[in-house]
Amino acid sequence: MMIAEQHTTMTDATPANIAELPDDIVNALAVSPRFARDSVCFAARNSGLYRSDDAGQSWQFAYRSLLLDAPLTTTAVVVSPEFDTDHTVFAGAHGGVLRSLDGGATWQITMLPSPPPLVTSLAISPNFANDGVVFAGTLEDGVFRSDNRGSSWAAWNFGLLDLNVLSMAISPTFERDEMLFAGTGSGLFRSTNGGRAWREVDLPVEFTAMLSLAIASVDDNASMVFAGTEDHGLLASDNGGRAWRRLGEDVLQDAVNSIVPAPRFSASPDMLVLLSDMLVLSRDAGESWAVCLLDDGDAPGIAAVAAPLGLGPGAPLLVGLIDGGVLRQSL
């Protein structure tokens, strides 16, 4: 059961013309890897990117330095695994990727080749401090890869037979296996060479849209891959995507929009899944599921979710809403 603590809105220090957007949905949430210490998190909204330094209680407009005269819709956000030392944040927008090296205070924009694609997802190497690799999935132009910490980007789409990328997930052991997945409008693709080439993954369902992906580390050599589909529920693979099984077939019949597995999945096989209008939680690797009701019964639909400190009992959750608000709750 989640406990609603507070429903915050993002008007703090926000330019008036941006705050008044009627459809200011929260597209993505990202949290600092040292959230327990620094409480930093980001919310990507249609009106731009927002940063909170107090675990989501208050939010500041992060694009202030850009002096925008129109909203810069932000569709994706990721934070460096070494955020506390490199302060690097990437944000995806229509036509380009923004990079901040100071935690969101100032930004550099890299435009992707014309015609401008919409960045739908970002994935950052767990070994970013050393390899500087980051990926941007786009609608219509496939996957762009940067191996110089986001300074420049190049499309790498060999074998990616559907360039409408909706989701991405990177292996926790990317340094060794160079594996990542791209979910597209009509199926799932895997790369085992650091995103330079892709091969279609055989799934029990054909040509389904892959709305969400996540990879949980099981141990040093193994991981679980989860794929959320539009109309065939949640799929899981424990062998790097070679074989798949469907989880929670009776419960998860809706579109699976987001998957949040516990960071130490082998120790506590917890998993939170965002369906089209509700959150469901499993504490047994997807065998059984329970609906998580928002205590704020009047809250509008859920658009994004983040679990900054894992999924243990009482752990905090950030729930992004379709009206732009972010609920802070506890599990």
Place this chain on the structure above:
Amino acid sequence: MSDHASPRVVFYPRSHQGIQKGVNQLAAVVRPTLGPCPRTVAVESTFRDKAPELLDSAGVITRRIIQLPERDADVGAMLLRHVLWRVHDEVGDGTATAAVLFQTVYNHGLKYIAAGGNAIQLRRYLEAGMQDILDELDRMTVRLEGQEQLTRLAESLCYDPSLAKLLGEMFDIVGEYGQVDIRIGYGRQLERQYVEGMYWSSGVLSPRMFTDQVKLRADLTNAALLISDLEIDDPRQFMPVIDTIMERQIQTFVIVAEKLSDNVITFLLSASRDPERLQIVATRTPGSGAIEQMVAMEDLAILTGGRPLIKAAGNTLRQFKIAHLGHARRVWADGSYLGIIGGKGDPRMLRRQIASLRAAYKTASEPQQRASLQQRIGKFMGGSATLLVGGSTDSETNVREEQARKTSTLLRAALHEGVLPGGGLALLACRNRLRQRLETSACLDEQTAYRILIRALEEPLRTIATNAGHDAAAVMAQVSQAAPGWGLDARSGEIVDMAESGIYDVAAAQKAAIRGAVSGAATALTVDTVIHKRNPEAVTGRP
């Protein structure tokens, strides 16, 4: 009149002696080329002032041997040559292995027949044993994955670490069907380029349509494509098409057509005089000949979601509807090519097309047909790679280019069908299965067939060892006592874990060698009579 001029019938045993002589001569020529330490074969040039060709590829050497002076021996050599050609054409390697296998099976088979054995029964059991060997090779075959494994295989094929590194990377990226072009470069080094999207041999129909007049290239974004093989003479035929395009506020229009008259081109240029409003580029229909053009139009249509207007189907521009248009994120064209990046065809249709082309590829028997299917699948995979081969001298560059082509062909075959422990070890390991057969057989013909095959399976390793300057008998003893998977690293002379050391053979080449050699030799053993026809070239005194 020479020996080659008159018609003649040659009977047993002279026929066997002649054929054996020819087989042995040709096998002896290519034998030194087997393995990682090949000797070269000098082939005299037909032109007196040219130096002899120095060759170390059994496939190429075989092609150079046209005729032996003795007619009976020539028949034997041509029997073997035909087998070697087939093996070379099929996979581009395995020729020398096939030669030593063929020679061993034929020589030992002949001894048995001379002692009263039944050639037909022997052939039957040799072919049964061959199937056992192929099954065993299938069982041992492993798939290669990843750049590191591909690079190691490439290095064991070409012995050129820098070439192997680039080819390993390229095939890891483009995959088994991907397009890899190998060209002579301008520098001294090897370079590789990756091209996003796919391209066809085509070309802009008028240089005035280039959007970049300096680079002589047209680059278009969010383009609509009319795909056709039509020949249009009258600009009036295009008027309703252009009207529809403008009504729909399409700003970038690519016309693919077999031919447009000067008047049509002038009309199209005038229609696109304001590039902010409408930009038109016309390119030639890709492919030469009706079939190639049809294939290219079908592929373009699937890629872009368009419906082609086809001359042979009676289509004209009058039938044009907006649904005929394909769409792409980016289109480029220059004087020679038409390229598409991000075609907006249905990705499901695209995958179904690839699946059907792959199925056709697996059943295609003709190398040309397979190459064409592979090229089509490669185009759909979304990119291609080009290796530019450089060198200090022309001859160094040419040799390296040839080596790159051969390695590239074998890497592709390895990706398709996997690899086996190299250095003749996989063939040697097949002996156990034949020994089991031998133990349970009560038929002398059958036992002999298996004994012959067991002996033949040892011959590639013996030859590799000898060619590398090692004592073949000692190597055989060491390998026999070694753990499974351990064999000879011919370059170092050490017994090593072949997989660990990255010493592989391409499974397709080994299987083709076994198939060609055993069935070819088994058939040759049944030849008792040779008929020499009258040779008109010899009569007229021509060589």
